[in-house]
Amino acid sequence: MDYKKIGLVAGIEIHQQLDTAERLFCHCPTTLREIAEHNGEFSRYLRATVSEMGEIDRAAKEEMKSNRKFLYYAYDTTCLVENDEEPPTPMNDEALSVCLTIAKMFGMTPIPQVHTMRKLVIDGSNTSGFQRTALVALNGKLPNGGEIETICLEEEACQRVKDEVFSLDRLGIPLVEITTSPCMHTPEEVQKMAEFIGMVLRSTGKVKRGIGTIRQDVNISIAAGARVEIKGVQELDLIAEVVRREVQRQINLIAIRDELKGRGAHIGATTGTDVTVQFKETKSAVLKKAKKIHAIVLPGFAGFVGREVQPERRLGSEFSDYAKKCGVGGIFHTDELPAYGVTAEEVAMIRSHLKAGEKDCVIIASGASEKQAACAIAQVVTRAQIALSDKPVPEETRKLLESGSTAYMRPLPGAARMYPETDVFPVTIDEARWNAVTVPELLTVRAERYAKEYGIELPYALQLAGSDKLPLFEQAVREGIKAKLAAFTILSTATELRRDGVDIAKVPDQAYLDCWHAVEDGRAAREAIPEIFRSIAAGSTFGESLQKLAPAVSREELEAIVRKIITERSDFVAQKGKGALGPLMGVVMAEVRGSVDGKLVSEVLRKEIDRATGNR
Amino acid sequence: MAVIKLGSGYNIGVPPQACTFMERPAQALAKVHEVSQDKNLPTLSIVSTGGTIASRNDYRTGSVTSQFNAGDILVAIPELAAIANYRAIPLATILSENMTPAIWQQLARAVHAEIRNGAKGIIVTHGTDTMAYSAAALSFMLDTPVPIVFVGSQRSADRPSSDTAMNAICAAAAATSDLGEVTVVMHATTNDDTCAIHRGTRVRKMHTSRRDAFQSIGAEPVGSVDYISRKVTLTNDAVKRGTHTLALHDQLDPHCALIQFFPGMFPDILKAYEGYHGLVIAGTGLGHTSTALIPGLKRLVENGTLIVMTSQCMDGRVCDRVYDTGRDLMAAGVIEGGDMLPEVALVKLMWVLGNEKDKAKAAALMQENLKGECTRRSSHGL
Numbered sequence: 001m002d003y004k005k006i007g008l009v010a011g012i013e014i015h016q017q018l019d020t021a022e023r024l025f026c027h028c029p030t031t032l033r034e035i036a037e038h039n040g041e042f043s044r045y046l047r048a049t050v051s052e053m054g055e056i057d058r059a060a061k062e063e064m065k066s067n068r069k070f071l072y073y074a075y076d077t078t079c080l081v082e083n084d085e086e087p088p089t090p091m092n093d094e095a096l097s098v099c100l101t102i103a104k105m106f107g108m109t110p111i112p113q114v115h116t117m118r119k120l121v122i123d124g125s126n127t128s129g130f131q132r133t134a135l136v137a138l139n140g141k142l143p144n145g146g147e148i149e150t151i152c153l154e155e156e157a158c159q160r161v162k163d164e165v166f167s168l169d170r171l172g173i174p175l176v177e178i179t180t181s182p183c184m185h186t187p188e189e190v191q192k193m194a195e196f197i198g199m200v201l202r203s204t205g206k207v208k209r210g211i212g213t214i215r216q217d218v219n220i221s222i223a224a225g226a227r228v229e230i231k232g233v234q235e236l237d238l239i240a241e242v243v244r245r246e247v248q249r250q251i252n253l254i255a256i257r258d259e260l261k262g263r264g265a266h267i268g269a270t271t272g273t274d275v276t277v278q279f280k281e282t283k284s285a286v287l288k289k290a291k292k293i294h295a296i297v298l299p300g301f302a303g304f305v306g307r308e309v310q311p312e313r314r315l316g317s318e319f320s321d322y323a324k325k326c327g328v329g330g331i332f333h334t335d336e337l338p339a340y341g342v343t344a345e346e347v348a349m350i351r352s353h354l355k356a357g358e359k360d361c362v363i364i365a366s367g368a369s370e371k372q373a374a375c376a377i378a379q380v381v382t383r384a385q386i387a388l389s390d391k392p393v394p395e396e397t398r399k400l401l402e403s404g405s406t407a408y409m410r411p412l413p414g415a416a417r418m419y420p421e422t423d424v425f426p427v428t429i430d431e432a433r434w435n436a437v438t439v440p441e442l443l444t445v446r447a448e449r450y451a452k453e454y455g456i457e458l459p460y461a462l463q464l465a466g467s468d469k470l471p472l473f474e475q476a477v478r479e480g481i482k483a484k485l486a487a488f489t490i491l492s493t494a495t496e497l498r499r500d501g502v503d504i505a506k507v508p509d510q511a512y513l514d515c516w517h518a519v520e521d522g523r524a525a526r527e528a529i530p531e532i533f534r535s536i537a538a539g540s541t542f543g544e545s546l547q548k549l550a551p552a553v554s555r556e557e558l559e560a561i562v563r564k565i566i567t568e569r570s571d572f573v574a575q576k577g578k579g580a581l582g583p584l585m586g587v588v589m590a591e592v593r594g595s596v597d598g599k600l601v602s603e604v605l606r607k608e609i610d611r612a613t614g615n616r
Numbered sequence: 617m618a619v620i621k622l623g624s625g626y627n628i629g630v631p632p633q634a635c636t637f638m639e640r641p642a643q644a645l646a647k648v649h650e651v652s653q654d655k656n657l658p659t660l661s662i663v664s665t666g667g668t669i670a671s672r673n674d675y676r677t678g679s680v681t682s683q684f685n686a687g688d689i690l691v692a693i694p695e696l697a698a699i700a701n702y703r704a705i706p707l708a709t710i711l712s713e714n715m716t717p718a719i720w721q722q723l724a725r726a727v728h729a730e731i732r733n734g735a736k737g738i739i740v741t742h743g744t745d746t747m748a749y750s751a752a753a754l755s756f757m758l759d760t761p762v763p764i765v766f767v768g769s770q771r772s773a774d775r776p777s778s779d780t781a782m783n784a785i786c787a788a789a790a791a792t793s794d795l796g797e798v799t800v801v802m803h804a805t806t807n808d809d810t811c812a813i814h815r816g817t818r819v820r821k822m823h824t825s826r827r828d829a830f831q832s833i834g835a836e837p838v839g840s841v842d843y844i845s846r847k848v849t850l851t852n853d854a855v856k857r858g859t860h861t862l863a864l865h866d867q868l869d870p871h872c873a874l875i876q877f878f879p880g881m882f883p884d885i886l887k888a889y890e891g892y893h894g895l896v897i898a899g900t901g902l903g904h905t906s907t908a909l910i911p912g913l914k915r916l917v918e919n920g921t922l923i924v925m926t927s928q929c930m931d932g933r934v935c936d937r938v939y940d941t942g943r944d945l946m947a948a949g950v951i952e953g954g955d956m957l958p959e960v961a962l963v964k965l966m967w968v969l970g971n972e973k974d975k976a977k978a979a980a981l982m983q984e985n986l987k988g989e990c991t992r993r994s995s996h997g998l
Contacts, residue, residue, distance in 0.1 A: 042805075042806045042807050043807045043808060043809065044777055044807070044808045045782070045808050046776040046777055047776055047778075047781060048776060069808075080825065080826065083806060084771065084775075084777045085770075085771075085806060085825055085826045085827060086824075086825045086826075087825060111628045111629070111630075112617065112628075112629055112630050112631060112634075113617040113628065113629025113630070114628070114629070115619065115626070115627040115628060115629055117625065117626055117627060118775070119625070120776065122776045127777060128775055128776070128777045129775055129776020129777045130775065130776065133626075134626075135622070135624075135626040135627075135628055150624075150626075152626075414625075417625055418624070418625025418626060418627075419774070420627055426617070426629050428617070428629070
């Protein structure tokens, strides 16, 4: 596809959790917990409030369509601030420092006085009903010539356990939000910039690692389409595909609009008809369960509602997403019927009842109440009107589905979503503070340095620089461990063991260090490391594992063992001379069972062979 | 710093010298809200005194202040319209720490007038800091046939999670119920499910910030309101609607004080209270001060100050007959305050001295249960 021709413009927002000791606005640790560990729960409702400008934000209004009761899980590592029962503490200065470091790395300009805002979020993911966020710096540079528009320091939202149940362990963890300008023009470029920003963030050594600790939102539009924000892309590799699919969706929505117009499709009635009685005898489980069923005819829409706009997503899916905001599970449309227990006779009956023609599509919405069914139909009409309009791609926030396709979440939020967090004092970033911010070495630069200083190959060094064991590597080198040994264990040994099903995460960093020191001191052979790690992962301590797998052998003992083996094989040694070294290595190694490094064995063996052959 | 609102909604602070004056924005007019009322529902009066329930951000100072009236509350909480009709009486817009006995008097008179004008119940919106004091004050100043419900909120109304709406809805339900006394209605727990109805003379703010800060001390709440069903449940102990005939006794003597005794307190402190008509002491344990204070207290009593002993334990009853210090205090003329909460004893003392000039009779009144402030029996609490 010629992305330039269709006018693809994309930008990204990267959310990265910071690895600080405490949360952004309380003194709780930033540890994530197991759900089963929660030791308290409470329930709340949220309602949209009017902004300082006197408006209710449209995104918040949408969430208000259903009055939901939220349940929260609390832990011994969460406090009254997370419960929204205590005012926030002043902004975590450690988090602000990390944020400033990142800002400086991108060549940004800090805000003279940082003001914390409340960003309205009433989907339950924040107990307060808002997310605290502060704009910290502006105008950074990207290698593609694009800009980083802003960097904000925000608090993380709750982790959703299920439906309306949320876990407080993640709430309030500091997060930086980095927003680029719409400066990217191909799907691959978007992915590349996301990778670059991620690398810069990791270069600080102060960001959390692992799945879920970094999330990308992607803003995409094409010339004839509209800006759509796709939330929560956790895997970098998926970004380009997400962009490709959104472009496809926008192109298809535009094509559908043109064809609908060509066919004379229009919106007839804007409210549905009560057809609960008509489905009295239905076998469809969904309809049977419903208290009220409403239906509406969309004249000229037949065949289009079932048309695919993205893999596994149809125009009907978009209608359904809108309807779900009323609390219904979804809708049925005649493009997909008969199915789901709705029979062909029922389809014919409802078509005739509503006087729907062949080219018309009938939408059926069932709900737990009159209000709910009517709301769902009204939402479908709203979305169908958009499909027919001059702007057939609505500006909206969408969520990522597993496959890389997306579903509607809510309208794009406006500025009415923000109002000041009056419980937090503004923080002044004066020149002295900004000048004192030191910029860490970029991981890519560091990798080049490793390659040069330690003779590690560049691809390997890049892997190492990107590894979450990087701090361990650096400590090892500081403690005099050979860089190659540490790099090999981290990148190769550990990876192989993981692939072999060993729970390598159970091997603490200290065990790595102990193991390396044992090798360097000649107390263990590097060949013994995999077995020692297996043993530790299975629950033994390092000491036990070393004892069992690599009992200490002194040089004297080694020499005695070597002499014994040479004596036993004196004929072979006499015959082969120096050539006996290779074959005998294996015999000696088996004897010392990994307690001695191969190099030392080879050295002693060579000496003893020389002596044996020389003596003769 | 000058605060600038960006198009994204973020505020940033920049040095004023970096700003250029362009133009003044057009004066925005406050919206006037028309509220439709169902004439078949009972009429309640909402007397607004200010506080968190009626507060919103003040963008001049960046802090939370009280600016709206009771009518605005109806717009903010539309569910209230299904419970009653409302008359909005904006009495004051103060933060409750600025409350005074003079405003208690105005409040009592306004509430009295509303009941006389047919209100079936009264809701008083109030800042939570001193709400318990005001509830106690109205308990003494008014004999009421209808519920007088104080309500506030612990988490400001400008947040989606605010307890304002639920507390106000539960307060309206309580104000239309079979209750006939002065109460405080606030969250019973941290959950948005139930509000507790506390007697005005037994309630205390026991937490600085939690939703369930208000607790009945030394007594059970007199009822509860289920948020979802709006169902009001009253205990047998609750004073029922129509039990009392409307009467206003609005005299107060504000020349009273409450002091908390602490170890090592200088007896000199008492000199500051010379000339006071009444003094409540929150003593230690069963109701003690150090022996060193007794001569000073004796002098105050001799010069006409009525001194009432209560306990900083909050829970339990004062008894100055057990230890020597207690007996000496009584001999000095200090009277026991039973199981009255120290703040309630203070408010009662102002009311008693405002209405009874005879010191002996006043002392007797202080020890008599008037509005549930002292109990004759201590519940075993098991």
